[in-house]
Amino acid sequence: MKSKNLKVILTSRPVGEATSECFSIIEEDLTALSPGEVRIANESLSVDAAIRTMLRGEGFHMQMGIGDTIFAGGVGRIVESTVDGWDVGRAVRGPLGAQSFAALSTEHLELIEESNLPLSVNLGILGGSTGVTAWIGVKKVARPNPGDLFVVSAAAGAVGSIAGQIAQKEGAKVIGIAGGKRKISHLLNDLKFEAAIDYKSEDVRAKLAELAPNGVNGFFDNVGGDILDAVLENLALRSRVTICGAVSQYNDMDHVQGPSSYLKLAERQSAMEGFAYFHYPEFIKPAEEELRQWLHEGSIKLAEEVIDGIEKFPEALAFMFSGGNLGKLLVKVR
Incomplete structure (x- = not known):
């Protein structure tokens, strides 16, 4: 496993469009896990319009401070664990952030049921x-x-x-x-x-x-x-x-x-x-179940637009606001 984490942080609050100058790409050493945490090697990250509203410093959605890792939902696999039942190799979904590795408490994560579908469907049709x-x-x-x-x-x-x-x-x-x-x-x-x-x-x-x-x-x-x-x-x-x-x-x-x-x-x-x-928390599970059924039937589809490289996350966000993406916009980390 690599010993460095590459991540995207907020360095200034956007005025108008969130341009690349508002972000920095930094590399840092991986730190030891605390009890109750797992380390995930991020694979795909969701690029959502709501991220832009989180850069203001105030608003309805959770807000990011200057120096914070940019929020992003994602999927990946556990590469290190301190928690029984959360084994290395298991796929997870959660607020992984715009970075190559995430260290999080399992209370913020979901284990993903393995199937023949790509993990990214858990950010798209099942997200x-x-x-x-x-x-x-x-x-x-x-x-x-x-x-x-x-x-x-x-x-x-x-x-x-x-x-x-x-x-x-x-x-x-x-x-x-x-x-x-x-x-x-x-x-x-x-x-x-x-x-x-x-x-x-x-x-x-x-x-x-x-x-x-x-x-x-x-x-x-x-x-x-x-x-x-x-x-x-x-x-x-x-x-x-x-x-x-x-x-x-x-x-x-x-x-x-x-x-x-x-x-x-x-x-x-x-x-x-x-x-x-x-x-509508009472409808989240029924929604996931019916969407999964449709997905397996092949009666619903979602195009994916994938941009490679964690360092391209700011570019991907700008691409979304230019109206460029077709279907679900993702950043592929690895």
């Missing part, structure tokens, strides 16, 4: 911030009915693409909003969505009015800003808007652009509700 979020958001918050026109923003991203597929399983007709020809092709040809709108080259308001002349019945929003307003302008009567995220706003949380068309909710007798998956 709390991805598949479980989509499952809870669609089935317990949005609750689409068969035949509904159901819109998903950031539909080619990790949460959006799974949310759209789950809405299809509920009998809804899904319209995905994404940016660029590659993503639109993925939504139409791979995920078989009813329709897709390229926000980079099309007028979202006008296209929605064309695709849904009687309005849309549900909206699963991951973007906020202008996209949220465009859908609010096209609501059907008694529709439901579900706020999962607002990636367009995370670079300037002190000046969040609220929906200027919110009065459409009153005009259309509609409702808007936000959520996070951990607000």
